[in-house]
Amino acid sequence: WTKTLPTHFVIFGVLLAASLGIGLYHALSGGRQRTTQEFLMADRSMKCLPVSLSLIASFQSAVAIIGVPAEIYTHGTQYWFIGCAYILGLLIPAHVFIPILYRLRLSSAYQYLELRFSKPVRICGTLTFIFQMVIYMGVCVYTPAFALNAVTGFELWGTVLATGLVCTLYTTIGGLKAVIWTDVFQTLVMFAGQLAVIVVGVQKTGGVSEVCSEVSSVFSLFGFSLNPDPTERHTFWTLGVGGVFLMLSLYGVNQAQVQRYLSARTEKDAVRSCYMVFPSLQLALALSCVMGLVMFACYCGEDHSSKLGTASRDAMVISFVMDMLQGLPGLPGLFIACLFSAALSTISSAFNSLATVTMEDLIKPHFPAMTEARATLLSKALAMSYGLLCLAMAYLTHLMGDSVLQVALKIFGMVGGPILGLFCLGIFFPWANSTGALAGLGAGLAVAFWVGIGSIVTRSSGTKSLLPACGVVLLSDNTTTAIQTALGNVTLSRPSGLKRFYSLSYMWYSAFNCSTVILIGLIISFLTGPMKAEDVTPGTVYPLLGKLLCFLPERHKKKLCGVTPQLSAQQRQPPHHKESNGLGLSQEDGQSQEETDAFLPRFLECETAV
Numbered sequence: 001w002t003k004t005l006p007t008h009f010v011i012f013g014v015l016l017a018a019s020l021g022i023g024l025y026h027a028l029s030g031g032r033q034r035t036t037q038e039f040l041m042a043d044r045s046m047k048c049l050p051v052s053l054s055l056i057a058s059f060q061s062a063v064a065i066i067g068v069p070a071e072i073y074t075h076g077t078q079y080w081f082i083g084c085a086y087i088l089g090l091l092i093p094a095h096v097f098i099p100i101l102y103r104l105r106l107s108s109a110y111q112y113l114e115l116r117f118s119k120p121v122r123i124c125g126t127l128t129f130i131f132q133m134v135i136y137m138g139v140c141v142y143t144p145a146f147a148l149n150a151v152t153g154f155e156l157w158g159t160v161l162a163t164g165l166v167c168t169l170y171t172t173i174g175g176l177k178a179v180i181w182t183d184v185f186q187t188l189v190m191f192a193g194q195l196a197v198i199v200v201g202v203q204k205t206g207g208v209s210e211v212c213s214e215v216s217s218v219f220s221l222f223g224f225s226l227n228p229d230p231t232e233r234h235t236f237w238t239l240g241v242g243g244v245f246l247m248l249s250l251y252g253v254n255q256a257q258v259q260r261y262l263s264a265r266t267e268k269d270a271v272r273s274c275y276m277v278f279p280s281l282q283l284a285l286a287l288s289c290v291m292g293l294v295m296f297a298c299y300c301g302e303d304h305s306s307k308l309g310t311a312s313r314d315a316m317v318i319s320f321v322m323d324m325l326q327g328l329p330g331l332p333g334l335f336i337a338c339l340f341s342a343a344l345s346t347i348s349s350a351f352n353s354l355a356t357v358t359m360e361d362l363i364k365p366h367f368p369a370m371t372e373a374r375a376t377l378l379s380k381a382l383a384m385s386y387g388l389l390c391l392a393m394a395y396l397t398h399l400m401g402d403s404v405l406q407v408a409l410k411i412f413g414m415v416g417g418p419i420l421g422l423f424c425l426g427i428f429f430p431w432a433n434s435t436g437a438l439a440g441l442g443a444g445l446a447v448a449f450w451v452g453i454g455s456i457v458t459r460s461s462g463t464k465s466l467l468p469a470c471g472v473v474l475l476s477d478n479t480t481t482a483i484q485t486a487l488g489n490v491t492l493s494r495p496s497g498l499k500r501f502y503s504l505s506y507m508w509y510s511a512f513n514c515s516t517v518i519l520i521g522l523i524i525s526f527l528t529g530p531m532k533a534e535d536v537t538p539g540t541v542y543p544l545l546g547k548l549l550c551f552l553p554e555r556h557k558k559k560l561c562g563v564t565p566q567l568s569a570q571q572r573q574p575p576h577h578k579e580s581n582g583l584g585l586s587q588e589d590g591q592s593q594e595e596t597d598a599f600l601p602r603f604l605e606c607e608t609a610v
């Protein structure tokens with residue numbers, strides 16, 4: 001590999017240069033990034049194709065490209081069932097979250113929390129989000145550099161620095177437009193790299209039929225568990241149901257995604273781009289799962305741990321890829337570009353969304369008189385500081401050591417879950433008040449860290465590989481004994497008491513923490529006096545109960561639904577928004593006006609009897 005190292009460097013360099021070029025183009029074209037509207041919101045002028053490709057890129061990093069094949073290789077194809085969660089996980093954002101957030105004409109998702117609850121809730125939500133993204137960013141920038149270093153000897157910290165600095169630079173000069181357009185380019189490179197590995201891998205293993213027969217001879221590879229036990233790491237339920245909450249926390253309320261929905265020209269474009277995420281995300285999942293299967297077919301029976309020393313399964317994926325692509329001109333470089341594209345597109349989204357929330361939620365409210373030029377300069381400084389902070393976080397990740405996919409999914413569940421709960425409390429439960437929201441968030445985070453840290457300390461996060469080492473499986477005589485031993489171990493070491501609580505599958509973290517926030521939030525709200533109808537800002541609630549109970553007569557419905565916006569309240573202006581009307585409805589073009597009129601009765605449904 002050392003011989004081809006210069007080519008790797010060239011292709012890696014070309015990727016960084018192209019990304020910088022896109023950044024430079026957007027720094028010098030359009031409004032030249034002189035307003036926060038352009039720098040943070042892309043002038044709200046994006047079409048749905050770039051937005052949708054950018055939406056996929058945000059949470060598809062090198063972690064998924066390396067982590068998913070490693071997961072398939074060690075635990076079988078069960079993880080693929082997370083694809084089922086994409087259906088509801090994208091339909092609900094498209095039809096509940098996007099309409100509400102888009103019509104309020106927000107800049108930051110957390111502005112919603114102030115409109116619905118109060119300023120303290122908004123600040124707490126923002127701080128939680130910053131915490132989540134800063135840790136996640138570290139994992140993202142560290143993973144590709146680490147994996148590459150483990151196998152090719154690419155300088156670890158040099159790579160981390162190059163990725164972090166280039167990304168900081170183009171994010172700082174080009175704003176959200178540059179972030180979205182680099183995402184488009186980087187997503188295509190990512191797909192191309194994965195596809196190349198699969199095609200070459202299948203060829204080298206001896207064709208599609210050879211791969212299929214190799215893989216299908218190992219029965220336990222295609223595990224399909226319907227076990228309802230919530231401590232089992234991956235089952236159909238944890239992935240298909242728990243996964244919906246994970247998807248909601250990422251695609252429904254995460255600022256990185258909400259910012260993209262808000263940057264779309266019209267609400268229709270935003271909804272359509274969310275729909276278009278579905279096939280592309282399925283493709284991304286399928287590519288990485290198939291890569292894991294090809295790797296299994298190719299490597300089974302061989303022991304590669306000695307070759308890699310103590311390096312993890314994650315590094316093994318890179319080793320496999322380099323084995324496959326070795327000697328083919330340009331292809332190892334293409335895969336390296338694929339890894340770093342995936343990482344760059346994620347951390348650039350993180351920098352820009354972090355700069356946005358810090359500016360819009362933490363700084364602007366305190367300096368309402370700040371000039372636009374000042375605010376833009378400050379936003380750029382913020383994007384840059386987060387870039388540098390990211391490098392520090394990479395070092396922290398270096399000190400941890402777990403499967404990177406698990407680390408990322410745990411962060412999403414532990415910190416993203418409570419944020420999702422906060423938004424659900426506001427959107428679906430009109431009775432919830434500000435005190436309840438704060439108490440709910442506090443309780444949700446406390447429980448999340450209690451379980452999360454508990455699982456790390458007791459090491460009971462259920463990481464046992466149910467699939468015996470593949471070398472053992474292939475010796476068909478031993479297969480049954482091996483599986484029996486594995487199953488036996490599982491039943492023997494079934495945890496009890498608090499330990500059982502700690503061993504909750506991390507795929508349930510989002511759902512569990514979200515529910516805690518809602519439950520505690522509602523209890524405290526009812527104890528302190530539920531929100532009154534006239535106090536709820538119009539357009540901030542979705543009358544779920546009213547819609548579910550549509551068969552009931554209007555007056556009963558009214559009672560059950562609780563609060564709906566009163567007509568007199570509709571004339572009120574939401575704070576900080578000169579450009580929006582009282583309902584927060586966009587009046588940009590005729591078409592969207594028609595749509596919003598059609599939507600109106602849905603929000604006010606419970607009120608028709610009044």
Ligand SMILES: CC(C)(CO)[C@@H](O)C(=O)NCCC(=O)O
Pocket residue numbers: 059060061062063064065082140250281285346405408409
């Ligand atoms: C966000 C999901 C779960 C969506 O499939 C997937 O992209 C994933 O597992 N991501 C891991 C985190 C990452 O790639 O950075």
Ligand code: NA
Pocket residue numbers: 056057058059060061062341342343344345346347
């Ligand atoms: Na990405």
